[in-house]
Amino acid sequence: MARLFALVKKFFKKSADKEKDSQLVESIEQITGSSPKNLNLYKLALMHTSAARGVSTDGFRESNERLEYLGDAILGAVIADYLFKKFPYKGEGFLTEIRSRIVNRESLNNLAKKIGLQKLIIHDGHRRTMYTHKSMGGDALEALVGAVYLDRGFKHSRKFIIKRLITPHFDLEKIIETNLNFKSIMIEWAQRESKQLRFDIVEERGDTHNKEFVARVVIDNEAFASGSGYSKKKAEQAAAEKACELLKLK
Template identity: 55%
Template sequence: MTYCVWRLLKITSKKSPSDKKLISAIHTIAGFTPKNLELYRLATRHSSLIKENGNGFKENNERLEYLGDAILGASVADFLFKKFPYKSEGFLTEMRSRIVNRESLNLLARKIGIGNIVQYDQKNSQLQQVILGNTLEAIVGAIYLDKGYSSTKKFVIKKLITPNYDLDELVSTQTNFKSRVIEWSQREGKEVRFEIVDIKKGKIHKEFTAQVFVNNEVMGTGYGNSKKKAEQDAAYKTCEKLNILSEISVRS
């Protein structure tokens, strides 16, 4: 019997069945035994289960989700920054967005078993399908408070990113955002146009400002040292605003 298994059995021996299940699940998902179990109880409690403490505070995972969202984003950004030392800010931003977008996190959370421990109002049968990613973020927040940033970043990289995302595939399927905006406009029956609205002369090169108009409304403004780069930047911001950044597939 390994020390980790012995310690897990010792910790769970006097716990309730629900706590034993939670401790075992966190050990499976994260690779360690929780120190402060209450953090993980809170992280897995959705707001559809209204529970107030004596001070009128609603005990659900929304605050931990807020914290976990920031920690997850920082961990992924740190990982990508070091993984791709010669790539541009735009490339890194897109890669991070494709890893931590809501659809991707929902798929990932379902794969690693978050659905087995999330607590929610089961009268709403569709709710679990859309809250798993939020719960995963809340668990990241709980790990941060329980174990610190270094352990949390290790969890994000070794347990979430590395085994579940093919980074080479992500790189090879980099997106032409201008094409995506055009495809979206055709699908939705919207009128779209790209305009260079300003050109400034710099010491080394010109700086172009581009805007994307959808039905004559400005949806994105971008900058670059060429017309193409400025339009792509504006298109990326338009995709962000329209919530049409690409979804990515989590490894099965």
């Protein structure tokens, strides 16, 4: 009798798992636009570290972190390609900046919520986890890209990224209109070229209520460009913009 009961229980568990799987398949289809071939990849993409901890037997945590690493790279390549072709007359400083505005954590976290991915994530269930792992959504989105890439190949993942993520959810015109962050363009440039870079505030003009600052971009200990503004930040941005112009990074 106990054996029969166990069998019945097993049967119901199996059928519940099946039901869960088919719900997941449907959600994945809605999000990615195509049906998964290997569902396990997508399950892994949704597995947050907090839920994966302790599951492993050989020290290898089966969480979405490896897929996130892969998806981050695929996402970067696809968006690089997309922007490269969309803006044939723009320099690499512009392209890099626009890409980073699309793939930054905040933007990906928001996107994960919008497309309904956030609620599919499996985590430890503690409320705390939602707060301490703020980038859970963006991480899972990158991992999903990794899963689609492994499951269906590069072309398919490109289609998913452009048709399902970029086109419907990003207003490129609006992203571009927002002032470019020239300081970060300069910082990236300096890292790439192994230059020492520093921003100095070299002058403060006017009275307390109407102060103007002058900032200077210093490259390898040599003054390179300067700019002014009504806050230190704005002065630095102006100086950085001038430097970008001189270096033709703009």
